[in-house]
Amino acid sequence: MHDPDIQAGRLSHEELEQNFADAHPPLTSKEALIEANRCHFCFDAPCVHACPTAIDIPNFIRKIATGNTKGAARDILSQNIMGGICARVCPTEVLCEGRCVRDAQESRPVLIGALQRYATDWAMERDVQFFERAEETGKRVAVVGGGPAGFSCAHRLARYGHQVVIFEGAAKPGGLNEYGIAAYKVVEDFAQREVEYLMKIGGIEVRCHQRLGNQVQLHDLQREFDAVFLGVGLAGVNALRLPDESLGGVHNAVDYIAELRQAKDLSALTMGRRVVVIGGGNTAIDIAVQSKKLGAEDVTMVYRRGLPQMTATWKEREFAQVNGVKVKEWMKPVRLHSEQGQVSRIEFEYTRIGRSGDLEGTGETTSLPADIVFKAIGQHFVAGEDNTEQVFEMDRGKLAVDANGETSIAGVWAGGDCVWSGEDLTVQAVDDGQKAAEAIHARLTRNS
Numbered sequence: 001m002h003d004p005d006i007q008a009g010r011l012s013h014e015e016l017e018q019n020f021a022d023a024h025p026p027l028t029s030k031e032a033l034i035e036a037n038r039c040h041f042c043f044d045a046p047c048v049h050a051c052p053t054a055i056d057i058p059n060f061i062r063k064i065a066t067g068n069t070k071g072a073a074r075d076i077l078s079q080n081i082m083g084g085i086c087a088r089v090c091p092t093e094v095l096c097e098g099r100c101v102r103d104a105q106e107s108r109p110v111l112i113g114a115l116q117r118y119a120t121d122w123a124m125e126r127d128v129q130f131f132e133r134a135e136e137t138g139k140r141v142a143v144v145g146g147g148p149a150g151f152s153c154a155h156r157l158a159r160y161g162h163q164v165v166i167f168e169g170a171a172k173p174g175g176l177n178e179y180g181i182a183a184y185k186v187v188e189d190f191a192q193r194e195v196e197y198l199m200k201i202g203g204i205e206v207r208c209h210q211r212l213g214n215q216v217q218l219h220d221l222q223r224e225f226d227a228v229f230l231g232v233g234l235a236g237v238n239a240l241r242l243p244d245e246s247l248g249g250v251h252n253a254v255d256y257i258a259e260l261r262q263a264k265d266l267s268a269l270t271m272g273r274r275v276v277v278i279g280g281g282n283t284a285i286d287i288a289v290q291s292k293k294l295g296a297e298d299v300t301m302v303y304r305r306g307l308p309q310m311t312a313t314w315k316e317r318e319f320a321q322v323n324g325v326k327v328k329e330w331m332k333p334v335r336l337h338s339e340q341g342q343v344s345r346i347e348f349e350y351t352r353i354g355r356s357g358d359l360e361g362t363g364e365t366t367s368l369p370a371d372i373v374f375k376a377i378g379q380h381f382v383a384g385e386d387n388t389e390q391v392f393e394m395d396r397g398k399l400a401v402d403a404n405g406e407t408s409i410a411g412v413w414a415g416g417d418c419v420w421s422g423e424d425l426t427v428q429a430v431d432d433g434q435k436a437a438e439a440i441h442a443r444l445t446r447n448s
Helices: 013-019 029-036 057-065 069-079 083-089 101-106 112-125 148-159 190-199 218-224 253-262 282-293 314-322 426-444
Strands: 006-008 140-144 163-167 204-207 227-230 250-252 270-272 274-278 298-302 325-328 331-339 342-353 359-369 372-375 412-414
Touching: 029 057, 029 112, 057 069, 057 112, 069 083, 069 112, 083 112, 083 190, 083 426, 112 190, 140 148, 140 218, 148 163, 148 190, 148 204, 148 227, 148 426, 190 204, 218 227, 227 426, 250 253, 253 282, 253 372, 270 274, 274 282, 274 359, 282 298, 282 314, 282 325, 282 372, 314 325, 331 359, 342 372, 412 426
Parallel strands: 140 163, 140 227, 163 204, 227 412, 250 372, 274 298, 274 372, 298 325
Antiparallel strands: 006 270, 331 342, 342 359
């Protein structure tokens, strides 16, 4: 039966094009020059210490200020080969820009992320390649997962002359950059363009539709390759654990975001008038804002704790609210209500911090009408059919690794969201991949 409150084509093609345009357009050359000259070029700069990949930020900004954009791009990509995507999606407000001296002085940091994008885009648009592949070593490395951890690892290994095969479970490489980030953050097919740019180093082969534990078995990779790197991410979506969670209109946010990112025609996507998003992280923000941009009239994010405990940054929360998303805190879902198999409203219990310090319900309830409910309460590691969790030592539900990223199995490294680092960030995944690549290279060439 057709539900008039859930339908496609709420907005025109022109409105959708405008809504999903680049949320943070790139700097012009004049704007970049002005912004670069705001930098104090600090000695022992706090912004560098706040960057997981330790990019020499003052140095690359100085080069932009003096017209050496190519040199700036080299500095960035030498430390972070995926500096282009990181410039778009990193929470710079709590990393480099959050530590900027200008922010302390003027409450307005140097726009480090925008300047990083300016330099890396300059290099990519001109296909400027800074790295050459070393002489072939004869060693082969399997990289499982074609996301930021996998590709950063693969690129560094390829530079050293090793042959790398990336096994990617999806139809396209890119991982979260391709499937999991809001469309208004990564426009014009940037994720695939960055993959193509990285592949030009040579020595990297990508095989799609190859998922660990299904089409690909770990023991086979160990036998066929000299080393293995796992950058498999978090495939499982946490459930609300409520009865009737399979009702019509109840969706996993990550699945809908992936569908949206791959849609050829956004007007073909169905959207409700009243949308409720459960969660307080970046995925919750992304799906809430995109629901609004697809034509939802009323979008509410609901979080079980207070705003300070949300993993989404203050800037992301502000962006959501500017885009018409309402945020309610201290409420947890307790029951889904339905009409004819379709969710109609969701009931919440108010929460508080109890005397023990744990979250507890107050017994008082309220409800919100909803045509669509999106679950965005986190993801978890999922073992493949090879029972990966029984093979490896685990750490808080993720793969346990040492300081170099090596797992409990010798010759198998891991990085990105599937390991416990405390930071589920793209830039952290890139750093994990690069560090593991250095350790793998050292191991493979130890007896050469």
